[in-house]
Amino acid sequence: MSSKRTDYISWDEYFMGVAILSGMRSKDPNTQVGACIVSQDNKILSMGYNGFPIGCSDDEFPWDREGEPLDSKYLYSTHSELNAILNYRGTSLEGAKLYVSLFPCNECAKAIIQCGIKTIVYDEDKYKDTPSVIASKKMLDAAGVRYYQYNRSNREIKFKV
Numbered sequence: 209m210s211s212k213r214t215d216y217i218s219w220d221e222y223f224m225g226v227a228i229l230s231g232m233r234s235k236d237p238n239t240q241v242g243a244c245i246v247s248q249d250n251k252i253l254s255m256g257y258n259g260f261p262i263g264c265s266d267d268e269f270p271w272d273r274e275g276e277p278l279d280s281k282y283l284y285s286t287h288s289e290l291n292a293i294l295n296y297r298g299t300s301l302e303g304a305k306l307y308v309s310l311f312p313c314n315e316c317a318k319a320i321i322q323c324g325i326k327t328i329v330y331d332e333d334k335y336k337d338t339p340s341v342i343a344s345k346k347m348l349d350a351a352g353v354r355y356y357q358y359n360r361s362n363r364e365i366k367f368k369v
């Protein structure tokens with residue numbers, strides 16, 4: 209009799225994998241961010257990645273990081289977490305979990321808090337010393353949103369073709 213597999217991926221590996229895969233759709237040349245929102249019973253509710261809003265062409269709007277505000281990406285790009293929240297077609301995200309490849313900024317933190325997400329699992333935190341992320345953590349702490357860093361396994365996840 210065969211016994212069950214034991215080397216299957218964990219929930220965190222599964223959902224962070226989906227978030228990272230989603231980020232691979234991003235056209236941002238510098239930072240690709242992916243997000244995956246999951247219910248309390250581990251069902252995927254929505255996904256998103258950073259990019260320009262519908263109708264704002266990836267080929268016409270700027271991807272630059274520097275220069276005049278109107279000629280760089282920051283005023284135009286929608287963040288992955290906000291896209292995942294806005295892409296959701298159900299009625300409530302109350303109590304949901306967010307998997308995201310980069311720690312959410314202060315603007316995303318506001319949306320996360322207001323839509324009822326209660327847990328954030330993040331991978332990178334490369335902007336941790338910026339006012340945006342410091343403010344984000346202040347608000348998340350005040351609102352009782354729990355967050356923890358994804359524990360990267362050394363497992364290489366390969367797709368079969």
Ligand SMILES: O=c1ccn([C@H]2C[C@H](O)[C@@H](COP(=O)(O)O)O2)c(=O)[nH]1
Nearest residue numbers: 238239241258285287288312313316
């Ligand atoms: O909470 C966040 C913060 C940032 N992003 C996106 C927005 C931009 O497209 C990139 C950051 O670009 P840099 O060149 O690293 O400044 O990340 C996001 O989706 N969510």
Ligand SMILES: [Zn+2]
Nearest residue numbers: 287312313316
């Ligand atoms: Zn953000």
